[in-house]
Amino acid sequence: MMAWLFRGKRGLRAAGLLVLVLLMLWQADAFRRPGLGGPLDRLDAVLYDWRFQMLPPQRAADLPIVIVDLDEATQQREGRWPWDRAKVAALIQALRAQGAALIGFDVVFSEPGPNPVRQLLQADALPVELSAMLAGQTEAFDGDAILARTLDPYVLLGFFMHADGGDAGQLPAPFMVLPPEAAAATTTRALPDYTASLPQLTETGAGGGFVVAVPDPDGIVRRVPMVLRRGADVYPALSLEMARLALGAPWLRLEQADRGDQRVLTGVRIGRDARVPLDEQGNLLVPYRGRAGSFTTISATGVLRGDAPAESLAALQDAFVLVGTSALGLADLRTTPLQTGYPGVETHANVLDAVLQAALGRDAFYVQPDWTPGAVLALMLGLGLLLALGLPGRSPRLMMGCAVAGLLALVAANGWAWDHLHVALPLAALMLLVVSLAVLNIVGGYVTANRQRHAIQSLFGEYVPAAYVERMVASPDSVHLSGEQRPMTVLFADIRNFTSLSEHLSAGELKDLLSRYLSSVTEVIFQHQGTIDKYVGDMVMAFWNAPLDDERHAVHAVRAALDMQACMARVRAEFEAAGLPVFRIGIGLNTGSMNVGDMGSRYRRAYTVLGDAVNLGSRLESLTAYYGVPILVSDATRAQAPDFVYRTVDRIRVKGRRDVVEASEPVCEAGRAGPELLDRLARFEQAIADYRARRWLQARAALIRLRAEDPDGGALYAVYLDRMADVDPAGLPADWDAVHDHLQK
Structure with a gap:
């Protein structure tokens, strides 16, 4: 079929x-079934975010909306939030003194503030005379009472509505109470519980609105509720209530349409001045004007102390002020289509701005x-x-x-x-x-794809892992065959003293030994996404970041080198058990710009890598025997592979190059080094520093102790001890730079 x-x-x-x-x-x-987080919903959400990033709303920044930020600087100067309520009152007074027309708090004062006098009066050992004197001062130090006296109908307090159980504080009056049958039929989202400000603050006549943000299933805030219901009572968002006061509108009214036995919410009208389009649950797509900082923002401490820049303080004249926080510790940072770590208070500012823009006849909403x-x-x-x-x-x-x-x-x-x-x-x-x-x-x-499959398999089948070949076949456009220059990491591995080793083996034994060795190390290279360039006798050359891209090529190469040495330890045990000669290998790695591609003549071609950076990798491999270390990497490789613990080996200049190379030995993966190893490495690094600073007495003493503690690493310690044996550091030339020149390849 x-x-x-x-x-x-x-x-x-x-x-x-x-x-x-x-x-x-x-x-x-x-x-x-919208909003269930299905594949289409998730993809549409990504595309929605892309539209916001590519085509952000273009709105004039001409409305006097200012954010007063309880930021980190404010926390450091004024103390951590929550503050004494008297300081909050002082902030309101400072804003009023600067001419703020309307103030909205994106914070909730749901718990009584501390009263230091009352706390003293509760102390057991307080003298009677002092208690009598303090008793009359309780009201003067009651921060909640001070704040309550400061509030007026143009200072709005935020509150939360939720379904977490339990109520706290006192809600302000709702803007609408639905009849029972209308409450049962409406699609407006309902939340049963609330956390509001203290009754004595709410009862002063200060209005308010909820500051609830409901992220989409992927955690991104693309819409916010503008109206929420608790039973039959309907409450506005803080930004909606601020817009009503800013416009001088006397009322808010829901707009609903009949759909069968339901009353479907379509919008909310602000007096006769503006209409806010909503979805059926009462949400508004947030028309973010831009990334964080799109609105004038002033640090709260600058307002309190009056030392904010003059132009910032001038912006408060007749402004609609939102008090909120961008501080990490106060947990009001959101993920939005434009960025992560977006202050929640700025979301309210965007909504307030859009509503006021709409009242001016500008098209500011997205629907x-x-x-x-x-x-x-x-x-x-x-x-x-x-x-x-x-x-x-x-x-x-x-x-x-x-x-x-x-x-x-x-x-x-x-x-x-x-x-x-x-x-x-x-x-x-x-x-x-x-x-x-x-x-x-x-x-x-498929014919073209099949032809590409055979071409790739014939060219790379013996040099890269089978899974790598499959990836190239599946995505042939990602394969780089033509010659190009790109950053890569190259690896050379060679058997030490191979010539003397081979003299004692028959041709058959040598072939079997090389086959087992090369198969073992090749398997490790393949496991770490490397490409085999060539085998030359006992030498293996491999590289990373071609023919497929590998952004972590240096990390993969260093990890492969460590695993190759671990593999060789197992191979040596097998050879010893079988009566075969055991040997060690040296590995050199370098990272840099190299030429790679399908190169050669019309008689023979190969996918290979060339360049000065390649030659340096070969030089480093040959120097492993000199320093008695299993692996040497260049400073370029070390910089791009920070996932490992290294031991600095030497500052060298190899034959044919004038540039100095800081050679290092990767010891193990970061996090796997024990305290004893880390201590030994730290002491060796200090010894190297002393050597380079000509403090050879300290360097010798440290290296001698290290050689006694670490016989396996003694060869490297001996290199430095031999250098310092017959040389007086005071007799070194003034421009001595501790660079060792290696004149042989």
């Missing part, structure tokens, strides 16, 4: 129509109209029929071109609707439809 389905135009058209029907059913189901499902499904049907019936039989290039053109047209149309109409239309299902139908119809290009 499937073979017939994909045979000829008729089969491809039938398959295309089947894909169309399935995707339309999937999209219709996503519309019926998903109720006709969205029908429009998307109709567009899917038309576009799907066009592609399902028109693509079969076309050339792969033409089909790819049609698919790309279709995707670009969809993105452009969607972006135009977003930017000009402020309509957020779903895009994921339409893009998925175009891609699915294009992929279905490009099956005819």
